Amino acid sequence: MPDIRVHGFAGRIDAPNPFWLASAPPTNCGEQIMRAFDAGWGGAVWKTIGEPVTNVCSRYSATDWNGLRMMGLNNIELISDRSVDENLRELAMVKKQYPYHAVIASLMVPSNREAWHEIVARAEDAGADGLELNFGCPHGMNERGMGSAVGQVPEYTEMITGWVKEKARTPVLVKLTPNVTDIRTIARAAKRGGADGISAINTINSITGIDLDTLVPRPNVDGKSSHGGYCGPAVKPIALNMVQQIMSDAESALPLSGMGGISTWRDAVEFMLLGCGTVQVCTAVMHFGYRMVEDMAEGLENWMRTKGFATLEDFRGLSVDRVTEWKHLNLNYKIVAHIDEQKCIGCDLCHIACWDGAHQCIHVDRAEGPVNGRVELHSTPAAIEERSRTSIAITPVTRQERAAAASNHGPYPTPLAKIPRVDETECIGCNLCALVCPVDECITMIRVDSGLPSETWEERTRGAERATQPQVS
Amino acid sequence: MSTATLPDDLILRERFGDIKPPLAPQAAVIEANRCLNCFDAPCTGACPTHIDVPGFIKRISTGNLRGSALRILDANILGGSCAKACPVEVLCEGACVMHRYNHEPIQIARLQRYAMDSFQATGEELLTAPRGSRNVQVACIGGGPASLACAAELCRHGASATIIERQQLPGGLNTYGVAEYKLRASDSLREAEMIRRMGVEFRFGGGVDSAAALEELESEFDFIFLGVGLGAMQRMNIPGEDSKGVVNALELIASYKTGRIKELSGTVVVVGAGNTAIDAANAARRLGAETVYLLYRRGERDISAFDFEYEHAKHEGVQFLWRRQPFAIRTNERGRLLLDTVQVREIEKTLLPVPDSLFTIECDHVIPAIGQSKFAQLVQDLRRIEVRGGCIVADPSTGQTGNPRYFAGGDCVNGGREVVDAVADGKRSAQAILKIAEAAYA
Numbered sequence: 001m002p003d004i005r006v007h008g009f010a011g012r013i014d015a016p017n018p019f020w021l022a023s024a025p026p027t028n029c030g031e032q033i034m035r036a037f038d039a040g041w042g043g044a045v046w047k048t049i050g051e052p053v054t055n056v057c058s059r060y061s062a063t064d065w066n067g068l069r070m071m072g073l074n075n076i077e078l079i080s081d082r083s084v085d086e087n088l089r090e091l092a093m094v095k096k097q098y099p100y101h102a103v104i105a106s107l108m109v110p111s112n113r114e115a116w117h118e119i120v121a122r123a124e125d126a127g128a129d130g131l132e133l134n135f136g137c138p139h140g141m142n143e144r145g146m147g148s149a150v151g152q153v154p155e156y157t158e159m160i161t162g163w164v165k166e167k168a169r170t171p172v173l174v175k176l177t178p179n180v181t182d183i184r185t186i187a188r189a190a191k192r193g194g195a196d197g198i199s200a201i202n203t204i205n206s207i208t209g210i211d212l213d214t215l216v217p218r219p220n221v222d223g224k225s226s227h228g229g230y231c232g233p234a235v236k237p238i239a240l241n242m243v244q245q246i247m248s249d250a251e252s253a254l255p256l257s258g259m260g261g262i263s264t265w266r267d268a269v270e271f272m273l274l275g276c277g278t279v280q281v282c283t284a285v286m287h288f289g290y291r292m293v294e295d296m297a298e299g300l301e302n303w304m305r306t307k308g309f310a311t312l313e314d315f316r317g318l319s320v321d322r323v324t325e326w327k328h329l330n331l332n333y334k335i336v337a338h339i340d341e342q343k344c345i346g347c348d349l350c351h352i353a354c355w356d357g358a359h360q361c362i363h364v365d366r367a368e369g370p371v372n373g374r375v376e377l378h379s380t381p382a383a384i385e386e387r388s389r390t391s392i393a394i395t396p397v398t399r400q401e402r403a404a405a406a407s408n409h410g411p412y413p414t415p416l417a418k419i420p421r422v423d424e425t426e427c428i429g430c431n432l433c434a435l436v437c438p439v440d441e442c443i444t445m446i447r448v449d450s451g452l453p454s455e456t457w458e459e460r461t462r463g464a465e466r467a468t469q470p471q472v473s
Numbered sequence: 474m475s476t477a478t479l480p481d482d483l484i485l486r487e488r489f490g491d492i493k494p495p496l497a498p499q500a501a502v503i504e505a506n507r508c509l510n511c512f513d514a515p516c517t518g519a520c521p522t523h524i525d526v527p528g529f530i531k532r533i534s535t536g537n538l539r540g541s542a543l544r545i546l547d548a549n550i551l552g553g554s555c556a557k558a559c560p561v562e563v564l565c566e567g568a569c570v571m572h573r574y575n576h577e578p579i580q581i582a583r584l585q586r587y588a589m590d591s592f593q594a595t596g597e598e599l600l601t602a603p604r605g606s607r608n609v610q611v612a613c614i615g616g617g618p619a620s621l622a623c624a625a626e627l628c629r630h631g632a633s634a635t636i637i638e639r640q641q642l643p644g645g646l647n648t649y650g651v652a653e654y655k656l657r658a659s660d661s662l663r664e665a666e667m668i669r670r671m672g673v674e675f676r677f678g679g680g681v682d683s684a685a686a687l688e689e690l691e692s693e694f695d696f697i698f699l700g701v702g703l704g705a706m707q708r709m710n711i712p713g714e715d716s717k718g719v720v721n722a723l724e725l726i727a728s729y730k731t732g733r734i735k736e737l738s739g740t741v742v743v744v745g746a747g748n749t750a751i752d753a754a755n756a757a758r759r760l761g762a763e764t765v766y767l768l769y770r771r772g773e774r775d776i777s778a779f780d781f782e783y784e785h786a787k788h789e790g791v792q793f794l795w796r797r798q799p800f801a802i803r804t805n806e807r808g809r810l811l812l813d814t815v816q817v818r819e820i821e822k823t824l825l826p827v828p829d830s831l832f833t834i835e836c837d838h839v840i841p842a843i844g845q846s847k848f849a850q851l852v853q854d855l856r857r858i859e860v861r862g863g864c865i866v867a868d869p870s871t872g873q874t875g876n877p878r879y880f881a882g883g884d885c886v887n888g889g890r891e892v893v894d895a896v897a898d899g900k901r902s903a904q905a906i907l908k909i910a911e912a913a914y915a
Contacts, residue, residue: 066534345570347514349511385513392521392897395890398777399775414570
């Protein structure tokens with residue numbers, strides 16, 4: 001049985017598993033967090049504690065995609081609207097009842113040393129296992145000089161982290177905003193300030209959409225909207241990129257609690273492969289409730305079992321070095337698309353994608369019957385469409401007609417004429433056809449031997465530089 | 474003149490509820506999003522009118538319902554009735570690549586109905602080129618789908634088209650002959666009304682049944698499109714066929730659809746096993762007949778009805794009597810019909826009676842449904858129009874007959890296929906006529 005417990009994260013934080021609730025509505029109060037722990041969550045970062053705010057309604061809006069809800073979620077909700085006392089009293093109670101779960105206090109107070117010293121002391125006295133400094137919130141709080149107003153300026157990040165470290169006895173995590181040009185500049189500042197760990201990423205500035213009847217962007221607050229923070233499955237690729245940037249940079253790398261669109265154990269494993277010690281989840285819980293953690297834990301364990309990993313540390317960070325700068329990629333690696341005729345359903349999406357969106361090397365020009373020599377008709381999509389639209393089709397009404405219509409497939413599930421053909425000499429191996437193909441494993445990218453040794457752009461241009469360097473004797 | 478309408482009969486509506494009920498808006502979007510949006514989609518290829526299926530479905534998923542409906546109507550002016558009457562299992566939905574992917578094809582017919590219903594609910598009229606902007610006058614004989622499609626296509630491009638229909642209502646079999654649970658007569662009339670508002674002229678009640686009448690039309694119009702359909706239902710040619718209580722399938726269907734028959738009771742025997750026979754048998758059940766037999770001289774595997782129609786009839790409670798042939802109809806003293814039948818066996822493609830297999834069915838109605846006669850009297854009178862096997866010979870790609878001023882399409886050419894085939898024929902003929910007129914003008 002693989003062991004998915006977390007030991008000594010950011011120095012001293014333990015948890016029964018790496019799945020934590022992110023600081024957000026699912027961690028608003030003690031009652032919620034205790035139910036979450038009962039459901040199987042390993043830790044929770046408390047909804048940011050600070051001077052209580054007044055919120056607006058409405059607060060959330062979403063991006064749906066192709067009939068599926070909440071591909072991305074946007075919010076303009078601020079930090080906790082409950083008093084510091086109330087939050088910390090409940091935190092103490094949770095910690096008492098769940099001593100082995102990780103309870104992290106997310107904090108945000110005005111930018112002065114005394115305020116930070118005070119809140120740090122109170123949170124730790126209440127029993128928090130660690131502190132998360134909210135330098136990421138991109139809406140509302142930043143207008144008051146907090147949240148991403150701090151996290152977008154390296155000097156402020158370093159200074160306030162330093163203040164907190166003067167006082168803190170528990171590990172200090174700095175939560176980073178992605179709304180910067182290079183997240184590493186802020187991560188480095190946090191590290192210089194003495195942070196024990198990093199949480200990334202916070203939400204991304206967004207406007208999810210506009211109501212086409214009222215012309216008011218969403219979410220609508222009495223006819224106006226505001227820049228919100230975007231999260232959910234849509235932001236995962238952005239989060240993964242930033243996580244990798246942080247973990248591959250020696251001046252930034254710290255124990256990392258990763259987040260941004262994590263909805264399944266697969267997502268979680270990807271963040272861990274890029275170096276995260278724990279992961280945080282919010283949108284998926286807001287969508288499906290706490291019980292989704294059951295599949296996350298089981299899925300992770302089952303994957304670890306198949307791959308032979310005993311602990312989380314066995315695979316953490318294994319993919320970090322697999323991301324490199326473009327100039328280190330092998331220019332002589334060649335692959336071409338291959339269509340499995342037994343799996344093709346004849347939708348021709350690869351054909352039109354290749355013609356209109358790539359390099360015009362997938363053709364629908366299978367010849368029937370014996371052919372001498374090469375057949376490359378290369379009909380354009382427009383010609384194929386025209387031919388089809390002017391053909392004469394009739395309803396097969398008799399039994400014979402129906403039987404004839406059903407039996408022209410030959411040995412393939414799809415009529416051969418409808419199965420596209422890859423021109424391998426022209427294929428540039430871009431993957432697009434395999435990406436659009438709706439059938440699993442129908443289009444695969446096959447490696448072909450280019451006959452050339454591995455050579456990167458850097459190696460090639462270095463050679464060129466040498467060749468053009470003036471000979472000095 | 475507005476096209477006539479039929480009263481909405483609530484009892485009829487209840488007894489003949491939609492077999493494919495409409496999709497709710499969100500269900501339509503979910504279904505639309507399942508469509509893979511194939512390039513050179515096989516559904517479009519399989520449709521005789523080549524409706525851009527992925528195109529109209531994509532527009533449903535984005536909420537562009539007007540665009541979706543116009544996309545359908547652009548290819549098939551009777552897109553509304555085709556959505557309901559087409560045997561999509563052997564057309565678009567039968568060709569869907571989903572059969573080879575996750576098995577359930579996209580519900581194209583229901584999506585098409587959704588788009589068309591939404592469009593009709595807006596009451597919007599279709600845009601056409603100004604009437605007379607092309608100086609060509611066409612008479613379309615017969616008011617069924619082929620003529621409607623031909624006339625609509627002509628009007629859309631500014632030509633003048635006049636439909637000449639001997640009945641009082643337009644629509645042909647769409648109005649009188651499609652099972653009510655598939656397509657309501659009122660839907661067919663609404664569609665004809667839409668075409669009338671496009672500028673098509675209708676003349677009702679006047680048949681064209683002589684060479685003289687045709688000559689008169691020739692002097693009034695540049696081209697004549699024959700969309701006359703098939704002849705009368707075929708007779709069984711057995712004694713007693715004209716007894717009271719014997720009514721052919723098309724007559725039964727037309728009667729209940731127009732409210733002339735509201736109820737049937739007792740035992741009904743339908744003779745034949747085509748799609749019309751199934752429609753008649755199902756109708757008899759829904760009209761109240763306790764027992765409905767479908768009598769066929771061959772076996773289950775030989776029926777010409779579509780598989781889904783056969784399954785449907787079984788669900789309706791129709792009972793099948795295979796390999797049995799009627800040879801006489803008598804009437805007993807209580808006024809009930811006695812249908813004398815004999816078991817038959819097929820030996821070397823001929824059906825021979827089985828000895829001692831006589832069996833008489835006492836029943837209240839006998840419904841012959843053994844096909845329409847292909848012979849249309851009018852056609853024989855036409856000069857230079859070839860008739861082969863009872864069907865008018867016309868160029869498949871243009872509908873032009875041996876007489877260059879005459880075009881033909883629909884059942885009178887194909888011997889009896891579907892609404893959508895008639896629409897495709899009518900459209901092609903109209904396009905060919907427009908091309909000829911264009912060339913003459915140039």
